[in-house]
Amino acid sequence: MARDRSSKHEATDTEEQPLKASAEESSSPDGGAESRRSPKKLWTALRRIFLLSRPYWGRLFGALILLSAGSLVALVVPLGLRELLNAVFEDANRAMLDRLTLGLVVLFLIQAVVSFSGNYLLEWTGERVVADLRQRIYRHLHRLTLRFFSDHRTGDLTSRLTNDVGSVRSAVTQALADLLTQSLSLIGSVVLMVVLNWRLSVIIFVIVPVVTIAAIYFGRKIRSLARNIQDRLADTTAIAEEALSSVRLVKSFARSGYEVDRYNRAVDDLFEESRVRVLVSATFSSVVGLLFFSALTAIFWYGGTEVLAGRLTTGDLVAFIFYAFNIARSVGGMSRLYSTFNSAAGATERLFELLDTEPEIQDASDAVPLTDLRGDITFDHVTFAYEEEPVLRDINMEVAAGETVAFVGPSGAGKSTAMSLIPRFYDPQEGRVMIDGQDLRDVTIQSVRSQVASVSQDVQLFNSTIAENIRYGRLEATDEEVRDAARAANAHEFIASLPDGYEAEVGERGVKLSGGQRQRIAIARALLRDARILLLDEATSSLDSASEALVQEALDRLMEGRTTLIIAHRLSTVQDADRILVFDHGRIVQRGTHEELFAQDGLYRDLAALQFRNGSREDAVESLRERQ
Numbered sequence: 001m002a003r004d005r006s007s008k009h010e011a012t013d014t015e016e017q018p019l020k021a022s023a024e025e026s027s028s029p030d031g032g033a034e035s036r037r038s039p040k041k042l043w044t045a046l047r048r049i050f051l052l053s054r055p056y057w058g059r060l061f062g063a064l065i066l067l068s069a070g071s072l073v074a075l076v077v078p079l080g081l082r083e084l085l086n087a088v089f090e091d092a093n094r095a096m097l098d099r100l101t102l103g104l105v106v107l108f109l110i111q112a113v114v115s116f117s118g119n120y121l122l123e124w125t126g127e128r129v130v131a132d133l134r135q136r137i138y139r140h141l142h143r144l145t146l147r148f149f150s151d152h153r154t155g156d157l158t159s160r161l162t163n164d165v166g167s168v169r170s171a172v173t174q175a176l177a178d179l180l181t182q183s184l185s186l187i188g189s190v191v192l193m194v195v196l197n198w199r200l201s202v203i204i205f206v207i208v209p210v211v212t213i214a215a216i217y218f219g220r221k222i223r224s225l226a227r228n229i230q231d232r233l234a235d236t237t238a239i240a241e242e243a244l245s246s247v248r249l250v251k252s253f254a255r256s257g258y259e260v261d262r263y264n265r266a267v268d269d270l271f272e273e274s275r276v277r278v279l280v281s282a283t284f285s286s287v288v289g290l291l292f293f294s295a296l297t298a299i300f301w302y303g304g305t306e307v308l309a310g311r312l313t314t315g316d317l318v319a320f321i322f323y324a325f326n327i328a329r330s331v332g333g334m335s336r337l338y339s340t341f342n343s344a345a346g347a348t349e350r351l352f353e354l355l356d357t358e359p360e361i362q363d364a365s366d367a368v369p370l371t372d373l374r375g376d377i378t379f380d381h382v383t384f385a386y387e388e389e390p391v392l393r394d395i396n397m398e399v400a401a402g403e404t405v406a407f408v409g410p411s412g413a414g415k416s417t418a419m420s421l422i423p424r425f426y427d428p429q430e431g432r433v434m435i436d437g438q439d440l441r442d443v444t445i446q447s448v449r450s451q452v453a454s455v456s457q458d459v460q461l462f463n464s465t466i467a468e469n470i471r472y473g474r475l476e477a478t479d480e481e482v483r484d485a486a487r488a489a490n491a492h493e494f495i496a497s498l499p500d501g502y503e504a505e506v507g508e509r510g511v512k513l514s515g516g517q518r519q520r521i522a523i524a525r526a527l528l529r530d531a532r533i534l535l536l537d538e539a540t541s542s543l544d545s546a547s548e549a550l551v552q553e554a555l556d557r558l559m560e561g562r563t564t565l566i567i568a569h570r571l572s573t574v575q576d577a578d579r580i581l582v583f584d585h586g587r588i589v590q591r592g593t594h595e596e597l598f599a600q601d602g603l604y605r606d607l608a609a610l611q612f613r614n615g616s617r618e619d620a621v622e623s624l625r626e627r628q
């Protein structure tokens with residue numbers, strides 16, 4: 001089942017600590033800042049990738065041994081060929097030719113078996129490390145708080161899970177093996193070449209430093225470009241995801257053209273970054289290729305001269321050329337490695353920025369589960385700010401278990417914010433929020449959230465069946481329990497009338513259902529959860545009177561025996577609350593029953609006058625303006 005952030009009440013909080021950056025690494029708290037890369041940073045990133053494979057070091061080590069053995073065998077092959085050619089051209093020895101041919105076939109067989117085993121082990125390790133990394137990041141994302149998600153785009157985060165993790169994979173698998181085998185091949189070939197003919201070798205040694213300098217220069221450039229490309233890619237994904245998920249809004253404002261332009265601009269930016277990267281990489285490959293093929297031609301020429309002068313046999317020259325090819329291939333491979341590692345380093349930095357982001361809200365080390373919850377809620381001098389300016393100021397309230405308390409007040413007064421402190425989505429900067437007399441910071445988040453259910457105006461459903469959406473309230477509920485919940489939520493009739501009944505797909509975020517139907521599914525889900533505390537945020541405000549009546553009746557059933565906090569703009573829905581708290585500019589300015597508050601001259605009466613039409617509407621509006 002697809003899950004999204006709406007599952008906030010279900011968020012599991014594992015005990016696991018994120019991987020720690022070592023002391024010299026800086027971690028960006030929100031994971032989005034572009035960081036300056038240096039060789040040290042590259043090394044740090046690679047080391048962290050390598051550390052990820054720690055549980056599989058045994059296999060990795062085995063793979064590397066096998067692959068090294070494969071490269072050593074490959075190094076012997078040109079020597080065998082040399083002997084074979086010498087047997088033919090120098091000694092004309094038929095028996096030797098047969099033996100050497102057989103020997104070479106055996107060598108090739110050994111090499112095939114060894115490299116198969118090595119590659120399989122290595123790829124296995126790489127895939128496993130990547131799977132672990134994906135799981136770890138996803139788990140970590142679920143530990144992060146709502147504040148993190150309001151600061152990050154979903155497209156950005158999903159792109160890290162897909163693209164960035166993919167880049168890391170190439171670094172742990174092929175690149176690591178290539179690094180080892182290519183270096184062995186390079187060193188072995190150099191040594192054997194010098195032994196064969198040192199004069200000829202000098203030509204190669206002149207070229208190597210030139211290539212190394214070019215590799216370092218281009219490598220740096222490619223690394224910074226790789227990071228930019230990942231960022232641009234995340235931009236395009238986020239833009240498309242945002243527009244496609246709000247396609248109704250886009251169409252109703254006739255903004256398709258605008259959205260297409262926005263996406264096109266982002267894709268063009270991505271193309272431009274990619275073009276520069278392609279240019280740099282292609283130049284790099286061509287420069288390296290040019291240098292090496294020139295050197296090879298020189299070897300052919302000089303080698304031919306040496307053979308003509310009798311200082312080299314044909315077998316020597318062929319072996320030499322094989323080693324020269326080996327060197328060219330190794331250096332070429334290593335230069336590609338450089339860019340693979342560089343791309344992976346950019347991706348790794350982004351992934352670790354995410355993993356290094358500590359959840360703002362975590363269980364204290366000595367947190368205990370809140371058991372046998374009654375459902376008393378207390379706000380004790382609570383002050384809270386999202387950023388600088390407090391949106392809740394010195395809030396005090398006590399709600400007894402089983403009571404129904406309504407929050408009313410103008411838009412932006414802080415009602416939803418106050419509610420969001422109860423499941424501990426945020427911690428107050430000052431004061432305490434308590435349940436059953438226990439500060440929420442002293443108890444486990446999971447135990448609190450498992451006793452809080454919420455129904456809001458903006459119902460979020462998963463793109464699956466009605467039954468699965470209701471069962472989200474209690475995953476182990478039986479079909480019968482799901483039906484009972486739906487009945488109590490006044491949803492059974494409409495569900496039963498659908499062709500697929502409980503197995504009907506609701507569409508993305510429930511688009512195939514009406515607002516009232518979605519609300520009743522959400523109520524059934526909350527009923528199944530059977531939590532002690534119920535939070536209703538504008539649960540009926542977007543409904544017509546008929547739907548509202550059905551939903552209200554279902555809500556009344558849901559509220560029975562639970563502590564309920566209701567936010568409602570329509571005061572008719574809160575008249576029966578045990579108490580009403582009136583919020584204004586982050587403070588509770590009035591409290592009492594509907595009758596008590598209505599009898600007072602204050603904000604509540606102004607709001608009520610607007611809705612119940614007893615009194616002059618103009619006077620109420622004027623009075624509200626003065627209060628702004």
Ligand SMILES: Nc1ncnc2c1ncn2[C@@H]1O[C@H](COP(=O)(O)OP(=O)(O)OP(=O)(O)O)[C@@H](O)[C@H]1O
Nearest residue numbers: 150386387391409410411412413414415416417418
């Ligand atoms: N995630 C957030 N980050 C920063 N500021 C926020 C965030 N959520 C809300 N605010 C601000 O906090 C203030 C209180 O918002 P809140 O949603 O609690 O008000 P409300 O009384 O529930 O309003 P409404 O009745 O319109 O839902 C507003 O000024 C709002 O802009």
